[in-house]
Amino acid sequence: MADGSEVALRELAEYLADDMAACNRAIVERMDSPVALIPQLAAHLVAAGGKRLRPLLTLASARLCGYQPDATHQRHVALAACVEFIHTATLLHDDVVDESSLRRGMASANAVFGNKASVLVGDFLFARSFQLMTDDGSLKVMNILSSASATIAEGEVLQMSTQNDLSTQIDQYLEVIHGKTAALFAAACRVGAVVANREGAEEHALESYGTNLGMAFQLVDDALDYAADQAHLGKTVGDDFREGKITLPVLAAYAAGSEEDRAFWHRVIEESEQRPEDLDHALRLIEQTGAIRITLDRATEYATAAREALDIFPPTRLRQLLQDTASYTVNRLR
Amino acid sequence: MADGSEVALRELAEYLADDMAACNRAIVERMDSPVALIPQLAAHLVAAGGKRLRPLLTLASARLCGYQPDATHQRHVALAACVEFIHTATLLHDDVVDESSLRRGMASANAVFGNKASVLVGDFLFARSFQLMTDDGSLKVMNILSSASATIAEGEVLQMSTQNDLSTQIDQYLEVIHGKTAALFAAACRVGAVVANREGAEEHALESYGTNLGMAFQLVDDALDYAADQAHLGKTVGDDFREGKITLPVLAAYAAGSEEDRAFWHRVIEESEQRPEDLDHALRLIEQTGAIRITLDRATEYATAAREALDIFPPTRLRQLLQDTASYTVNRLR
Numbered sequence: 001m002a003d004g005s006e007v008a009l010r011e012l013a014e015y016l017a018d019d020m021a022a023c024n025r026a027i028v029e030r031m032d033s034p035v036a037l038i039p040q041l042a043a044h045l046v047a048a049g050g051k052r053l054r055p056l057l058t059l060a061s062a063r064l065c066g067y068q069p070d071a072t073h074q075r076h077v078a079l080a081a082c083v084e085f086i087h088t089a090t091l092l093h094d095d096v097v098d099e100s101s102l103r104r105g106m107a108s109a110n111a112v113f114g115n116k117a118s119v120l121v122g123d124f125l126f127a128r129s130f131q132l133m134t135d136d137g138s139l140k141v142m143n144i145l146s147s148a149s150a151t152i153a154e155g156e157v158l159q160m161s162t163q164n165d166l167s168t169q170i171d172q173y174l175e176v177i178h179g180k181t182a183a184l185f186a187a188a189c190r191v192g193a194v195v196a197n198r199e200g201a202e203e204h205a206l207e208s209y210g211t212n213l214g215m216a217f218q219l220v221d222d223a224l225d226y227a228a229d230q231a232h233l234g235k236t237v238g239d240d241f242r243e244g245k246i247t248l249p250v251l252a253a254y255a256a257g258s259e260e261d262r263a264f265w266h267r268v269i270e271e272s273e274q275r276p277e278d279l280d281h282a283l284r285l286i287e288q289t290g291a292i293r294i295t296l297d298r299a300t301e302y303a304t305a306a307r308e309a310l311d312i313f314p315p316t317r318l319r320q321l322l323q324d325t326a327s328y329t330v331n332r333l334r
Numbered sequence: 335m336a337d338g339s340e341v342a343l344r345e346l347a348e349y350l351a352d353d354m355a356a357c358n359r360a361i362v363e364r365m366d367s368p369v370a371l372i373p374q375l376a377a378h379l380v381a382a383g384g385k386r387l388r389p390l391l392t393l394a395s396a397r398l399c400g401y402q403p404d405a406t407h408q409r410h411v412a413l414a415a416c417v418e419f420i421h422t423a424t425l426l427h428d429d430v431v432d433e434s435s436l437r438r439g440m441a442s443a444n445a446v447f448g449n450k451a452s453v454l455v456g457d458f459l460f461a462r463s464f465q466l467m468t469d470d471g472s473l474k475v476m477n478i479l480s481s482a483s484a485t486i487a488e489g490e491v492l493q494m495s496t497q498n499d500l501s502t503q504i505d506q507y508l509e510v511i512h513g514k515t516a517a518l519f520a521a522a523c524r525v526g527a528v529v530a531n532r533e534g535a536e537e538h539a540l541e542s543y544g545t546n547l548g549m550a551f552q553l554v555d556d557a558l559d560y561a562a563d564q565a566h567l568g569k570t571v572g573d574d575f576r577e578g579k580i581t582l583p584v585l586a587a588y589a590a591g592s593e594e595d596r597a598f599w600h601r602v603i604e605e606s607e608q609r610p611e612d613l614d615h616a617l618r619l620i621e622q623t624g625a626i627r628i629t630l631d632r633a634t635e636y637a638t639a640a641r642e643a644l645d646i647f648p649p650t651r652l653r654q655l656l657q658d659t660a661s662y663t664v665n666r667l668r
Contacts (some may be wrong), residue, residue, distance in 0.1 A: 035488045037495050093457060097450045116431045116494050119453060123427060124487035126457070130464050130480040137473055146464040153458035154369045160450050161371050 008328035009051055012060060012321045019059040020052070022074060026081040027055075030128055041113050041121045045088055054087050054188045055080030057213075061192020061206045064310075064318050075136055075195040082132035082145065083188045085125045090152055090180075092122035097156070098243055140199070141191050148187035155179015164244040164270050166254055173248060174215070177222075182214030205309045209322065212306035216329050219299035222247035224332070226286050238279045244269045248298065252291035253282075261285055296330060303330045342662035343385055346394060346655045353393040354386070356408060360415040361389075364462055375447050375455045379422055388421050388522045389414035391547075395526020395540045398644075398652050409470055409529040416466035416479065417522045419459045424486055424514075426456035431490070432577055474533070475525050482521035489513015498578040498604050500588055507582060508549070511556075516548030539643045543656065546640035550663050553633035556581035558666070560620050572613045578603045582632065586625035587616075595619055630664060637664045 013020050031042035062076035069076060095108040096115045110118040126149070133142045159176045162168040189210030193203035225240040226249045240247055246269070254265045264281065268274050286292060306326040313319045347354050365376035396410035403410060429442040430449045444452040460483070467476045493510045496502040523544030527537035559574040560583045574581055580603070588599045598615065602608050620626060640660040647653045 033488055033491075035492045035495070037491050038488065090457070093453050097453055117491065119427050119431055120487055120490045120494060123424070123456075123460070124484060124491065126460055127480060127483035127487050130467075130476070131484055133464075134473060134476040134480050139468060139471055142464070142468040142476070146461060146468050149461035150458060150465055153454055153461050154367055154372065156454045157367075157371050157451065157458065158369045160454065161369070 006051075008321065008324040009053065009056070012056055012325055013052075015318060015321055016056065016059050016063065019063070019074075019077060019080075020056065022077045023052070023055050023059060023080045023084075026077055027084055030081060030085070030132065031125070033124070037113070037117060038121055038124055041109055041117055044109055044112060045092075052084060053217075054184060055084045057185060057188040057210060058083050058192045060318060060322055061189040061210075062195050063192075064206070064313055064316075064322065065193050065196030065198040065202050067192070067196035076192060078132055078136055079141065079145075079191050079195065080188075082129045082136075083184065083191070085129035085132065086145065086149055086152070087184060089122040089125040089129065090156070090184075092118045092125070094156070096122075097160070098239070138194065140194055144187050144190050144194070148183045151179050151183040155181075155183065159245070162246045164272060165246060166251075166265060166270055168246045168251065170248070170251060173246060173251060177215060177218040178211070181218040181221075182211045185214030185217070186210035201312055205312050208309035209306045209326075212302045212309065213326050213329065216299040216302035216306060216326065219248060219295055219302065220330060220332055223249055223292050223295040223299070225249070226283060227292050238282075241268070241279055241282055242274065244272050248295045249286050249291040250282075252294040253286045253289045256289035256291070257285060261289075299330045303327060340385075340662075342655065342658040343387065343390070346390055346659055347386070349652065349655055350390065350393050350397065353397070353408075353411060353414075354390065356411045357386070357389050357393065357414045357418075360411055361418055364415060364419070364466060365459070367458070371447070371451060372455055372458055375443055375451055378443055378446060379426075386418060387551075388518060389418045391519060391522040391544060392417050392526045394652060394656055395523040395544075396529050397526075398540070398647055398650070398656065399527050399530030399532040399536050401526070401530035410526060412466055412470055413475065413479075413525050413529065414522075416463045416470075417518065417525070419463035419466065420479065420483055420486070421518060423456040423459040423463065424490070424518075426452045426459070428490070430456075431494070432573070472528065474528055478521050478524050478528070482517045485513050485517040489515075489517065493579070496580045498606060499580060500585075500599060500604055502580045502585065504582070504585060507580060507585060511549060511552040512545070515552040515555075516545045519548030519551070520544035535646055539646050542643035543640045543660075546636045546643065547660050547663065550633040550636035550640060550660065553582060553629055553636065554664055554666055557583055557626050557629040557633070559583075560617060561626050572616075575602070575613055575616055576608065578606050582629045583620050583625040586628040587620045587623045590623035590625070591619060633664045637661060 028042075028046060031046075032039050058080040059076055067076055092109055095110045096118045099110075109121070113121075129149075130146070133145055136142075155176050155178065158172070159180060162172055162176060186207045187210070189206035190203055193199065193206045196202075222240065225237060225247065239245075240250075250265070250269065254262060257265065264278075264285070268278050268282065303326045307323045310319050310323055362376075362380060365380075366373050392414040393410055401410055426443055429444045430452045433444075443455070447455075463483075464480070467479050470476075489510055489512065492506070493514060496506055496510060520541045521544070523540040524537055527533065527540045530536075556574065559571060559581065573579075575584075584599070584603065588596060591599065598612075598619070602612050602616065637660045641657040644653050644657055
């Protein structure tokens with residue numbers, strides 16, 4: 001992806017290049033295990049890359065709060081790796097749950113190594129993330145990250161419960177994306193403030209930034225599933241559609257649809273009865289009803305709130321980069 | 335099961351009846367979630383019962399070390415629940431990985447709720463277990479339990495790597511069962527000593543007891559898969575056989591087999607080419623070669639080591655019950 005979002009993230013990653021390099025080293029190091037399949041599968045994940053957005057948020061938040069690591073003890077780096085492990089574990093399990101064969105444009109781990117390996121290596125990474133927290137030794141950090149892990153799982157279960165259900169309310173959908181995405185963004189930012197001993201207004205502001213950024217990010221992601229071409233997106237367009245996942249584009253198109261349109265949505269989403277031409281028809285209905293615009297308007301509100309949350313910090317280059325990240329997250333699709 | 339092992343465990347559970355009741359309450363309470371499917375699936379697991387052997391070990395170890403909880407703060411109870419959550423999470427994921435349809439004689443959670451729910455609720459229970467550790471607040475306890483969680487996942491991955499592979503060495507098999515079973519038994523016992531502030535010889539003795547008991551327990555479990563009748567066992571006899579799982583009964587029968595026998599094992603285990611009559615033939619070969627006896631002799635060695643590890647404690651009724659548990663674990667099959 002070479003769109004606006006990528007540019008902002010690349011600049012942020014460049015600004016924090018030393019921290020990111022240390023974080024990548026920590027990730028590779030702590031993924032190691034005498035059980036050969038674990039580093040093998042881990043290497044596949046590392047090769048697949050990904051933007052490492054969540055660890056970047058931890059590193060940036062710590063630095064924004066003035067954190068100064070000493071040479072031997074880089075808490076923000078270890079915790080950034082920890083956040084990435086939690087995220088990678090949920091990705092591995094998501095791909096099993098969704099039966100996805102593509103992830104970031106590459107064959108997903110479950111497609112290459114099988115579902116068993118993905119479930120078990122996901123468990124290993126969860127456990128390893130808790131070891132990283134324990135090594136850090138702050139009860140507050142552990143509380144933030146273990147609560148976020150529980151919230152993620154709850155969000156995923158709730159998403160499963162709403163699957164194929166067009167009577168899902170928008171509030172329930174927002175609760176799902178808060179759990180599955182925004183909670184970890186928020187936790188990633190908060191721990192940055194905590195390692196810098198800024199446990200008051202700054203911690204609160206960064207939590208708000210992370211939550212709102214995560215909401216915007218997931219809304220745009222859900223829009224992309226109905227709006228991007230496959231090569232550009234690095235994932236299969238229409239995945240959510242085929243799985244009968246309830247996202248805002250579908251809820252908005254359903255709400256604004258004619259009786260005939262609603263019958264269509266019932267058949268394809270609730271009864272999972274899909275024909276080859278149905279995705280194109282769904283894309284047309286989503287365009288006609290302005291469902292993408294509705295989704296992006298919501299995303300823009302969250303992105304604005306994310307930007308504004310950082311106003312309490314001095315206007316540094318780093319603050320600007322984080323605020324740009326929020327703007328560009330939405331502009332991926334505008 | 336109303337065999338010797340059950341009697342010893344029942345006596346132990348009765349001796350610790352108040353602690354176990356508190357632990358059961360904690361389990362139900364901390365399995366709760368606003369996401370309805372989580373307590374629903376949890377209720378299924380609670381109904382399925384199980385012996386709650388691992389939390390019992392935590393409670394018993396704490397009491398053996400003289401732990402006296404105050405009325406408001408029962409660390410041993412919360413950590414016993416935590417241990418059970420880790421165990422239940424791994425069971426949920428195991429059943430998905432193994433595609434099991436029976437667990438403790440009842441339909442397994444994945445058979446009733448589907449694989450997706452089992453993966454995600456397993457993740458929730460893992461996360462909840464880490465919240466319980468965090469609430470406890472001891473870094474040493476967190477270190478013991480998060481390391482055990484990583485070791486369990488490594489053991490499961492190693493087991494997957496040895497599946498269908500008759501060239502697996504007995505040492506590798508022992509490493510698998512140490513990871514998948516003995517590590518959590520050991521951790522469950524150790525944290526009992528830690529909450530009682532007995533972090534020297536007693537902690538070491540209880541760790542040794544737990545490790546050896548876990549090894550004995552898993553060896554007998556693996557023997558049962560080729561030796562018990564289904565109603566008695568509460569699981570399908572021949573599950574391991576059908577999955578091509580490498581356990582000591584198979585390794586011992588293979589090692590002692592004729593050329594013809596080895597060709598049979600190659601076909602059914604390595605090539606997974608099984609016919610309806612093969613299980614009976616496998617059971618005959620296992621009996622002829624004394625493979626069950628070989629497995630139980632190993633189990634007896636571990637059980638003896640477990641019993642002896644507790645000799646440093648005063649000869650109380652509780653010590654006797656824990657030592658009996660070790661003996662009866664093996665006597666399940668004698």
